[in-house]
Amino acid sequence: MAEGAAEVSAASDGGGDLGTVEPERGVAPIKPQYLTTKEQFHEFLEAKGQEKPSQDSEAVDPAGNDLAEPEAKRIRLEDGQTEDGQAEEAAEPGEQLQAQKRARGQNKCRPHVKPTHYDKNKLCPSLVQESAAKCFYGDRCRFLHDVGHYLETKPADLGPSCVLFETFGRCPYGVTCRFAGAHLGPEGQNLVREGLVQAPPVRNGLDKALQQQLRKRKIHFKHAEQALRQLSRGPLPGPTPEATVPEGREAEGAPGQDNCDSQLAPQEPDTVGPPSGPLRTFGPLTDEDVVRLRPREKRRLDISGKLYLAPLTTCGNLPFRRICKRFGADVTCGEMAVCTNLLQGQTSEWALLKRHPCEDIFGVQLEGAFPDTMTKCAELLNRTIEVDFVDINVGCPIDLVFKKGGGCALMNRLAKFQQIVRGMNQVLDVPLTVKLRTGVQERVNLAHRLLPDLRDWGAALVTLHGRSREQRYTKLADWQYIEQCVAAASPMPLFGNGDILSYEDANRALQTGVAGVMIARGALLKPWLFTEIKEQRHWDISSSERLDILRDFTHYGLEHWGSDTQGVEKTRRFLLEWLSFLCRYVPVGLLERLPQRINERPPYYLGRNYLETLMASQKAADWIRISEMLLGPVPPNFVFLPKHKANAYK
Numbered sequence: 001m002a003e004g005a006a007e008v009s010a011a012s013d014g015g016g017d018l019g020t021v022e023p024e025r026g027v028a029p030i031k032p033q034y035l036t037t038k039e040q041f042h043e044f045l046e047a048k049g050q051e052k053p054s055q056d057s058e059a060v061d062p063a064g065n066d067l068a069e070p071e072a073k074r075i076r077l078e079d080g081q082t083e084d085g086q087a088e089e090a091a092e093p094g095e096q097l098q099a100q101k102r103a104r105g106q107n108k109c110r111p112h113v114k115p116t117h118y119d120k121n122k123l124c125p126s127l128v129q130e131s132a133a134k135c136f137y138g139d140r141c142r143f144l145h146d147v148g149h150y151l152e153t154k155p156a157d158l159g160p161s162c163v164l165f166e167t168f169g170r171c172p173y174g175v176t177c178r179f180a181g182a183h184l185g186p187e188g189q190n191l192v193r194e195g196l197v198q199a200p201p202v203r204n205g206l207d208k209a210l211q212q213q214l215r216k217r218k219i220h221f222k223h224a225e226q227a228l229r230q231l232s233r234g235p236l237p238g239p240t241p242e243a244t245v246p247e248g249r250e251a252e253g254a255p256g257q258d259n260c261d262s263q264l265a266p267q268e269p270d271t272v273g274p275p276s277g278p279l280r281t282f283g284p285l286t287d288e289d290v291v292r293l294r295p296r297e298k299r300r301l302d303i304s305g306k307l308y309l310a311p312l313t314t315c316g317n318l319p320f321r322r323i324c325k326r327f328g329a330d331v332t333c334g335e336m337a338v339c340t341n342l343l344q345g346q347t348s349e350w351a352l353l354k355r356h357p358c359e360d361i362f363g364v365q366l367e368g369a370f371p372d373t374m375t376k377c378a379e380l381l382n383r384t385i386e387v388d389f390v391d392i393n394v395g396c397p398i399d400l401v402f403k404k405g406g407g408c409a410l411m412n413r414l415a416k417f418q419q420i421v422r423g424m425n426q427v428l429d430v431p432l433t434v435k436l437r438t439g440v441q442e443r444v445n446l447a448h449r450l451l452p453d454l455r456d457w458g459a460a461l462v463t464l465h466g467r468s469r470e471q472r473y474t475k476l477a478d479w480q481y482i483e484q485c486v487a488a489a490s491p492m493p494l495f496g497n498g499d500i501l502s503y504e505d506a507n508r509a510l511q512t513g514v515a516g517v518m519i520a521r522g523a524l525l526k527p528w529l530f531t532e533i534k535e536q537r538h539w540d541i542s543s544s545e546r547l548d549i550l551r552d553f554t555h556y557g558l559e560h561w562g563s564d565t566q567g568v569e570k571t572r573r574f575l576l577e578w579l580s581f582l583c584r585y586v587p588v589g590l591l592e593r594l595p596q597r598i599n600e601r602p603p604y605y606l607g608r609n610y611l612e613t614l615m616a617s618q619k620a621a622d623w624i625r626i627s628e629m630l631l632g633p634v635p636p637n638f639v640f641l642p643k644h645k646a647n648a649y650k
């Protein structure tokens with residue numbers, strides 16, 4: 001959205017009262033004394049950034065008073081250290097070229113390095129894990145086996161204490177940890193603090209045996225197959241798809257929508273076709289009928305009035321969700337996972353399902369275009385992971401997803417949509433929820449027509465993002481339409497989503513009668529928004545408090561992604577993704593009128609201290625500097641391009 005900010009600057013105000021001081025339309029109203037020019041802003045950061053670099057990255061005064069603070073005190077960039085690790089994510093040559101064009105002034109001349117270079121001085125895993133007695137690969141092993149030699153080439157530690165060792169009493173990264181000094185004995189042995197040792201508490205990991213079975217397609221989806229057989233014979237009670245598809249909608253849906261099922265799931269070419277034949281309403285009780293009763297035993301989902309942190313691809317990772325939970329988010333959801341990737345046992349896709357113990361009301365979100373794969377995936381998850389609900393992403397605007405008939409495209413493919421909802425609902429013990437947009441095209445609202453169907457098909461709750469696919473983030477979300485949809489969905493609860501950045505926004509949203517609100521970019525700009533809503537106040541948070549939040553994020557990140565070089569750099573990349581949103585937050589004390597609005601682009605301003613100014617920078621080079629304050633210097637040849645800029649969520 002850093003980029004989207006410019007896009008939305010021309011947006012209409014949506015009828016709000018702007019008060020007496022009205023700066024340029026679409027620009028956040030900052031007190032004149034803080035305003036500056038682009039040139040002065042960057043000159044200021046350049047000049048101060050070069051002052052007194054120091055090794056001490058922790059030298060920020062946590063209780064500092066922003067207003068009184070001398071400007072240069074807080075920035076401490078580490079220097080002198082070199083690191084052998086390389087940028088972990090390599091782009092294809094063409095991609096890199098394009099990326100360089102886009103990344104004006106952001107490390108653009110540095111070459112990109114393949115991720116395998118990380119491995120050059122990598123210690124053999126058999127020596128990292130003390131449990132492994134000898135190297136599995138023997139002579140063919142390409143990793144180092146001499147710990148002494150490894151330590152000679154290993155870059156310096158990034159800090160004196162290891163968050164994994166502190167939290168769990170044992171650091172699984174041993175000598176490879178970038179904070180290893182905290183837990184290596186005199187002979188280089190990995191120390192363990194007896195009494196503290198506990199297994200990392202994250203749930204929903206992918207079991208190796210299950211992964212093998214998935215890869216070999218050895219899993220039998222009994223319930224899904226039953227449900228799909230039943231659905232292929234005819235729709236269950238409720239409106240028939242034909243009756244609810246407005247004219248021409250099915251036809252204008254995604255291309256190739258009906259001939260892809262067999263491609264996606266070759267083992268099941270014929271299970272799902274368009275509903276045919278009349279409803280079976282009599283005859284002996286069959287297995288299918290018994291399956292059909294299952295929804296009655298379903299666990300309930302009662303989240304009315306709760307604050308729901310939106311699913312956020314890339315940014316809504318587990319460490320970020322922990323931050324939001326701490327600030328009062330009630331409901332959290334994993335990043336969108338592609339159902340076919342889950343069915344193939346892909347490690348990276350399964351990682352999106354992980355749940356931290358603090359996530360007490362947690363769901364996962366799936367994307368898919370076809371009843372067979374979605375229903376099978378639902379059965380798989382029902383058996384293997386612990387969640388409170390499963391959500392279908394019918395709001396996803398991404399081209400790749402849309403063209404296959406998934407995401408938003410399902411809003412125009414009612415027959416498939418119905419089968420997906422009914423099929424999944426039947427095999428899940430937990431409630432099924434759906435996330436929608438207003439529609440695909442800007443002026444063609446579809447949600448109100450779909451909601452009664454979704455209710456009848458068994459959806460427990462729907463979240464409506466008040467924008468169409470075409471609209472992206474260019475205009476404000478249509479809360480009047482959301483209000484209209486509340487009635488159409490009733491008694492099924494409807495959550496509203498779009499543009500909430502203050503407690504006033506949340507209050508206004510709740511007046512539409514929605515069961516609750518979902519918050520996405522608002523949480524990225526200021527995760528303490530949940531606290532603000534609960535306490536009905538504006539929080540003039542200081543830059544050092546904000547840095548503390550980022551530091552906590554890096555600790556959670558090291559815990560989650562690892563504290564070796566790879567884990568540190570992964571943590572850094574996710575931090576940088578987040579910083580690309582955070583820079584749009586305007587501190588309360590600088591505003592001429594409250595609250596900040598999400599469609600207002602911040603002008604160039606100097607904050608109340610150096611750090612506050614640095615945090616307002618939209619330049620990747622400055623985000624990198626912030627990351628260096630928390631995670632040490634970036635590896636040589638480091639390039640950062642926000643992922644979300646490459647996809648539709650901007």
Ligand SMILES: Cc1cc2nc3c(=O)[nH]c(=O)nc-3n(C[C@H](O)[C@H](O)[C@H](O)COP(=O)(O)O)c2cc1C
Pocket residue numbers: 001310311312313314315335336365393395396435465497498499500518519520521522644649650
């Ligand atoms: C970076 C980013 C990633 C997103 N990823 C997802 C996603 O995985 N699934 C989804 O349903 N919506 C996703 N969205 C959309 C949001 O959940 C939300 O519907 C939208 O941003 C509108 O809410 P907001 O105005 O509070 O930002 C994403 C949005 C952003 C900005």
Ligand SMILES: [Zn+2]
Pocket residue numbers: 124125126135136137138141142143145
């Ligand atoms: Zn080895």
Ligand SMILES: [Zn+2]
Pocket residue numbers: 162163164165171172173174177178179180183563
């Ligand atoms: Zn460690």
